[in-house]
Amino acid sequence: xxxxxxxxxxxxxxxxxxxxxxxxxxxxxxxxxxxxxxxxxxxxxxxxxxxxxxxxxxxxxxxxxxxxxxxxxxxxxxxxxxxxxxxxxxxxxxxxxxxxxxxxxxxxxxxxxxxxxxxxxxxxxxxxxxxxxxxxxxxxxxxxxxxxxxxxxxxxxxxxxxxxxxxxxxxxxxxxxxxxxxxxxxxxxxxxxxxxxxxxxxxxxxxxxxxxxxxxxxxxxxxxxxxxxxxxxxxxxxxxxxxxxxxxxxxxxxxxxxxxxxxxxxxxxxxxxxxxxxxxxxxxxxxxxxxxxxxxxxxxxxxxxxxxxxxxxxxxxxxxxxxxxxxxxxxxxxxxxxxxxxxxxxxxxxxxxxxxxxxxxxxxxxxxxxxxxxxxxxxxxxxxxxxxxxxxxxxxxxxxxxxxxxxxxxxxxxxxxxxxxxxxxxxxxxxxxxxxxxxxxxxxxxxxxxxxxxxxxxxxxxxxxxxxxxx
Amino acid sequence: xxxxxxxxxxxxxxxxxxxxxxxxxxxxxxxxxxxxxxxxxxxxxxxxxxxxxxxxxxxxxxxxxxxxxxxxxxxxxxxxxxxxxxxxxxxxxxxxxxxxxxxxxxxxxxxxxxxxxxxxxxxxxxxxxxxxxxxxxxxxxxxxxxxxxxxxxxxxxxxxxxxxxxxxxxxxxxxxxxxxxxxxxxxxxxxxxxxxxxxxxxxxxxxxxxxxxxxxxxxxxxxxxxxxxxxxxxxxxxxxxxxxxxxxxxxxxxxxxxxxxxxxxxxxxxxxxxxxxxxxxxxxxxxxxxxxxxxxxxxxxxxxxxxxxxxxxxxxxxxxxxxxxxxxxxxxxxxxxxxxxxxxxxxxxxxxxxxxxxxxxxxxxxxxxxxxxxxxxxxxxxxxxxxxxxxxxxxxxxxxxxxxxxxxxx
Numbered sequence: 001x002x003x004x005x006x007x008x009x010x011x012x013x014x015x016x017x018x019x020x021x022x023x024x025x026x027x028x029x030x031x032x033x034x035x036x037x038x039x040x041x042x043x044x045x046x047x048x049x050x051x052x053x054x055x056x057x058x059x060x061x062x063x064x065x066x067x068x069x070x071x072x073x074x075x076x077x078x079x080x081x082x083x084x085x086x087x088x089x090x091x092x093x094x095x096x097x098x099x100x101x102x103x104x105x106x107x108x109x110x111x112x113x114x115x116x117x118x119x120x121x122x123x124x125x126x127x128x129x130x131x132x133x134x135x136x137x138x139x140x141x142x143x144x145x146x147x148x149x150x151x152x153x154x155x156x157x158x159x160x161x162x163x164x165x166x167x168x169x170x171x172x173x174x175x176x177x178x179x180x181x182x183x184x185x186x187x188x189x190x191x192x193x194x195x196x197x198x199x200x201x202x203x204x205x206x207x208x209x210x211x212x213x214x215x216x217x218x219x220x221x222x223x224x225x226x227x228x229x230x231x232x233x234x235x236x237x238x239x240x241x242x243x244x245x246x247x248x249x250x251x252x253x254x255x256x257x258x259x260x261x262x263x264x265x266x267x268x269x270x271x272x273x274x275x276x277x278x279x280x281x282x283x284x285x286x287x288x289x290x291x292x293x294x295x296x297x298x299x300x301x302x303x304x305x306x307x308x309x310x311x312x313x314x315x316x317x318x319x320x321x322x323x324x325x326x327x328x329x330x331x332x333x334x335x336x337x338x339x340x341x342x343x344x345x346x347x348x349x350x351x352x353x354x355x356x357x358x359x360x361x362x363x364x365x366x367x368x369x370x371x372x373x374x375x376x377x378x379x380x381x382x383x384x385x386x387x388x389x390x391x392x393x394x395x396x397x398x399x400x401x402x403x404x405x406x407x408x409x410x411x412x413x414x415x416x417x418x419x420x421x422x423x424x425x426x427x428x429x430x431x432x433x434x435x436x437x438x439x440x441x442x443x444x445x446x447x448x449x450x451x452x453x454x455x456x457x458x459x460x461x462x463x464x465x466x467x468x469x470x471x
Numbered sequence: 472x473x474x475x476x477x478x479x480x481x482x483x484x485x486x487x488x489x490x491x492x493x494x495x496x497x498x499x500x501x502x503x504x505x506x507x508x509x510x511x512x513x514x515x516x517x518x519x520x521x522x523x524x525x526x527x528x529x530x531x532x533x534x535x536x537x538x539x540x541x542x543x544x545x546x547x548x549x550x551x552x553x554x555x556x557x558x559x560x561x562x563x564x565x566x567x568x569x570x571x572x573x574x575x576x577x578x579x580x581x582x583x584x585x586x587x588x589x590x591x592x593x594x595x596x597x598x599x600x601x602x603x604x605x606x607x608x609x610x611x612x613x614x615x616x617x618x619x620x621x622x623x624x625x626x627x628x629x630x631x632x633x634x635x636x637x638x639x640x641x642x643x644x645x646x647x648x649x650x651x652x653x654x655x656x657x658x659x660x661x662x663x664x665x666x667x668x669x670x671x672x673x674x675x676x677x678x679x680x681x682x683x684x685x686x687x688x689x690x691x692x693x694x695x696x697x698x699x700x701x702x703x704x705x706x707x708x709x710x711x712x713x714x715x716x717x718x719x720x721x722x723x724x725x726x727x728x729x730x731x732x733x734x735x736x737x738x739x740x741x742x743x744x745x746x747x748x749x750x751x752x753x754x755x756x757x758x759x760x761x762x763x764x765x766x767x768x769x770x771x772x773x774x775x776x777x778x779x780x781x782x783x784x785x786x787x788x789x790x791x792x793x794x795x796x797x798x799x800x801x802x803x804x805x806x807x808x809x810x811x812x813x814x815x816x817x818x819x820x821x822x823x824x825x826x827x828x829x830x831x832x833x834x835x836x837x838x839x840x841x842x843x844x845x846x847x848x849x850x851x852x853x854x855x856x857x858x859x860x861x862x863x864x865x866x867x868x869x870x871x872x873x874x875x876x877x878x879x880x881x
Contacts, residue, residue: 085549085591087511134590183586197583199553199624203590260628264618267581272618276628435588443588453589 028403030073030423031055031101031120033466037407037421038365039379041323043235045311046225049419049468050103053118053152055307056235057164058225060114061156063107064470071419071466072100077126079397079458081434083134090133097126099145101466105152112156114164119149122239123302125396134203135394135434136179142395146172146244146302150221165222172215172244174300179205180290182258182280187268198267206258206280211296211337213249217242219302231314239305241331246298251339253290255281289346297338301331309363317369325363329356329386334439351439359386365405375409377421385430389448392432397456399430407464417468425460432456503547507875509696510546514594514638515539516606516631516684517646517700519852520861521597522621523552526848528572529599529621530559531585536855539595539644541862541880546642550594553625556582560624564848568729568838584624592638596631598622602650603672603680606631607687632687639693643811644865645684646700648798651677653851656705656791657749659782667780671790674797681798685805698869699806701799701815706788707824709842710850711747712832714767714782718742722832729753729835732763739768739778745785750833750850752781812872814865823857 029035032051035042046052046059050069053060075098080091105116125144129136147170154164182204183196196202223237257277264272270279283290309323335352338344365379381403392398407421433451437443443451505511515521515537523529523537531554534540543550558574560581565573572580598605599621607630626634635643651672655661663670672680688694705711717723717736727733730753740746746767755761766778783791799815806813823829823845833841833850842850845857853861863879870877 083589083591085551085589087549137590181590193583194586196586199584199627201553201590201593201627202587204627258628262628263622263626265620266623267620268623434590 028073028075028423028425028460028462029122030075030099030462030464031122032069032103033071033073033407033419033421033464034377034409036073036423036462036464037377037379037405037409037419038321038367039363039381039403039405040325040361041309041311041321041363041365041379041381043223043237043307043323044225044309045233045313045319045321046235049417049466050105050116050118051101051120051466053103053105053116053150053166054101054120054122054148054221054239056223056225056237057150057152057166057221058154058162058223058237059235060105060116060152060154060164061107061112061162062225063105063114064109065107066471067105067107068103068469068471069105069466070100070102070469071464072098073462073464074098075460075462077458077460079456081129081133081135081394081397081432081454081456083434083454085453090129090135093128093130094126095128097124099124114152114154116152117150118152119147121145121147122305127395127397129394133394133434136205137181137184137203138393138434138436139176139178139395140208141175141177143175144172144300145174146170146242148219148221148242152221160227161225163222163224165220168219168221168239168242170217170219170242170244170302172217172246172300172302174211174213174215174244174246174249174298176209176211178209179256180207180209180253182206200260200276204258204260205256206277207256207284207290208254210252210254211249211298212251213246213296213298215244215246215300217244217302231312232310233313234308234310236306236308241304241328242302244300244302246296246300248295248340249298251294251296251343252292253284253294253343255284255290287342289342289348291342294339294341294343296343297340298336300335303331304328319365319367321363321365323363323365325361327359327361327386329359332356332386350436350441353437353439353444354391355388356386356391357388360384373409373411373417377405377407377409379403379405381405389431390433390437390446390451392430392452392456394434397430397432397458399427399456399458402426415470419464419466419468421462421464423460423462423464425458425462427458429455429457505548506546506877507873508641509873509875510548510642512594512638512640512693513543513546513548513550513642513644514635514640515542515597515644515646516635517597517644518601518605518650519597519599520649520703521644521646522595522599522625523858524599525852525854526563526565527578528559528561528563530555530557530562530573530582532557533559533563534595536858537595537597538858538862538865539597541858542644542865542877543594545862545866545877545880551587551591552595553593554585555624556585558582560621566838567833567841567848568835581620581624593625593634594638596626596634597646598625598631600650601631601647603648603677603684606645606647607680607683632684635687636691640691641693641695643688643691643694643697644700645688645697647684648677648681648702648802649705651798652702652791652794653705653708656708656783656787657710657751657781657851659749659780659784659787660776661787661790667776671794674794674801677798678801681801681805685809688809696811696869696873697809698812698814698865698872699802699809700865701802701813701817702795703820704792704795704817706747706783706791707817707820708851709824709829709831709833709846710750711783712750714740714744714746714748714765715742716832717748717765719832725832725835726750726753730756730763732756734763734765737764737766737770737778739766739770741767745788747783747788749781749783755781812865812868814868816861816864819860819864823860 034047311321660668
């Protein structure tokens with residue numbers, strides 16, 4: 001690779017990288033259009049492109065020369081919530097997101113070594129609900145975008161067998177916007193009574209809280225890949241857990257008018273006609289619980305991933321692969337939100353109970369090479385949800401998924417290949433809750449039947465486009 | 472927020488219980504698929520009867536006995552009730568003679584609202600004490616005379632009309648107007664008299680108020696149907712007993728026992744008198760706020776208001792009846808204009824009275840049911856049994872109007 005080629009690669013990387021900070025869908029592993037099209041069953045028989053740095057870091061020894069793989073996916077999430085008590089439906093309001101990926105690899109001709117670097121987004125989440133959604137007090141908008149940057153080195157230690165891996169540096173940005181329900185707030189001087197107990201309906205929003213924070217973390221990604229005979233390939237990879245600690249994240253409380261006016265004879269003992277908002281505004285004054293300039297600390301552990309696969313290449317121009325993936329979501333058992341400032345003194349800090357378990361998925365993929373290098377790909381996955389029945393929430397109404405994938409690989413000249421794929425995520429829907437479940441709250445000991453008050457629906461469509469460049 | 476000084480006075484009488492901290496969705500009548508799409512979202516507007524007020528109090532048990540809840544159950548729709556914790560707010564009276572209340576509370580005891588676990592609109596918007604002005608009046612409106620703590624406990628700073636609009640109902644029931652004549656009927660003083668009687672709302676004022684309610688309902692585009700309920704002729708409430716019954720020595724003896732002394736039946740109370748007397752007169756005599764003299768016609772000064780307060784004479788009864796009839800003619804016409812059903816509760820209540828299901832004089836040998844099976848211990852508000860009758864009456868007119876097949880409740 002000469003300097004001109006290198007500079008073009010860096011230019012492409014520079015164009016894509018800034019978007020990575022903002023772009024994220026939800027946890028689909030939409031990393032590379034070829035992998036998407038093959039149902040993500042690409043650890044045993046990887047796609048022949050530098051996205052192997054993520055999917056199996058060892059397999060890059062099988063590439064040749066310089067290779068660049070760059071692209072993005074458009075993720076459209078659809079879903080909603082149907083409330084039991086009212087029969088009302090609340091559609092989600094999730095914007096289309098474009099998580100990018102870029103990989104650069106160099107495998108010298110005839111060498112046992114390969115080096116490379118990749119930037120990808122293994123975890124991400126965006127959920128957004130309209131302002132009238134009754135679960136907005138749990139989450140009205142949530143965004144988690146975590147970009148992993150991974151230098152990689154691979155070594156072929158025996159004919160057909162390689163190992164590889166590298167450190168992972170993660171950069172994560174989290175945002176959460178939620179309403180604050182006046183009904184749950186204690187009335188000052190009320191002997192422990194809440195505004196709700198004095199008649200303010202549950203779901204009366206008098207403020208919103210916007211939390212924004214950044215964090216970095218270190219981990220690693222390793223893999224092994226081998227060939228068994230002429231027709232079989234196997235491989236495995238392990239991406240370690242990354243613990244992101246968001247320290248001193250910004251939190252902004254904003255008062256929202258309720259326009260409630262107290263009637264005569266009210267239990268507050270206040271004159272008839274007293275606007276409730278006027279009573280609440282001191283809560284936002286300097287030094288008050290909802291004052292400006294406060295921060296919050298939290299930690300989100302990004303789970304470890306293990307994936308192993310096997311593939312058969314003995315059919316003419318056809319590859320069949322099957323993978324098993326395990327994601328250790330057990331690390332996401334709670335989410336502490338610790339305020340620093342008057343909000344903490346007022347008891348606003350809390351620990352959300354998640355109790356996630358490990359997720360399993362089985363992945364199938366088929367690729368067939370047609371004439372002139374054109375490739376067709378299809379795939380299917382079954383993915384079990386890590387969320388227990390008690391933790392299906394507006395933040396992430398997770399449920400078992402079925403992924404249906406299809407795609408093509410189209411050669412463009414001698415050095416370029418355009419991969420395109422489509423993924424449809426299908427689910428059966430799942431009962432869930434719209435209220436918080438925090439440590440020490442009455443909800444902590446409740447069952448799913450007691451907590452859940454409606455039915456979530458969820459599906460997604462992903463269109464992915466990647467360009468492979470060989471130098 | 473710095474309202475401690477207010478709360479020190481206002482909330483001092485509140486009973487706080489640790490059990491109140493827990494959230495609950497027991498205030499939802501959870502329906503599956505409504506018997507008809509018309510009933511996808513049902514709301515009820517009204518006053519004490521609709522809210523489930525009984526025996527001079529209200530709590531989560533009496534609230535769930537309301538005809539509004541029974542109707543929602545029969546049409547199989549979700550229905551959230553703003554439940555008040557036991558013993559109540561105020562706790563209902565459970566002994567007529569001792570005036571003991573559930574849990575030993577007083578008339579100012581309030582055990583606060585329950586906290587529903589999930590956000591959602593309230594379906595039963597009725598507030599005890601509400602008049603025809605209350606549902607649409609500004610908060611606070613000119614109706615501050617009848618607003619009370621329950622106005623805030625139930626509506627939380629908005630009017631019934633505002634809460635109704637937020638619920639986007641498909642079906643509405645409204646029963647308002649009883650309090651426009653009730654207080655005057657019970658005090659026996661029909662003109663508004665500060666400190667004594669709220670007076671009878673004039674037909675003109677009632678018309679204005681009711682048309683405002685109808686206007687508010689028309690402004691809710693989601694409404695597909697409803698039922699308006701006529702005003703009860705308050706001269707039929709059993710707390711008002713015929714003065715002639717005091718010629719029965721048994722009843723006279725019981726009355727005197729409650730009054731704490733032997734009372735004198737005056738010359739204006741011949742055996743043929745048709746005047747009605749509020750049994751609360753006995754309590755007033757016992758308390759010394761009324762002389763032990765019973766008159767059935769208003770006496771001139773210096774004897775006034777003896778014979779006036781707590782006494783509804785024939786002329787006043789006719790005035791009340793005429794007023795109620797005028798109210799109900801308007802309500803029926805407004806129901807027609809809205810395309811709603813109309814239900815007149817009076818025939819059913821009169822039938823109970825004529826069948827002797829309602830004692831003509833409080834049965835003091837039954838201190839937990841002195842007014843029989845159909846009226847609660849305050850002698851005004853219906854019991855659960857009456858609510859069943861009311862609910863079935865409403866179901867009948869709704870079925871007739873909309874061609875539905877809502878089954879009767881038992």
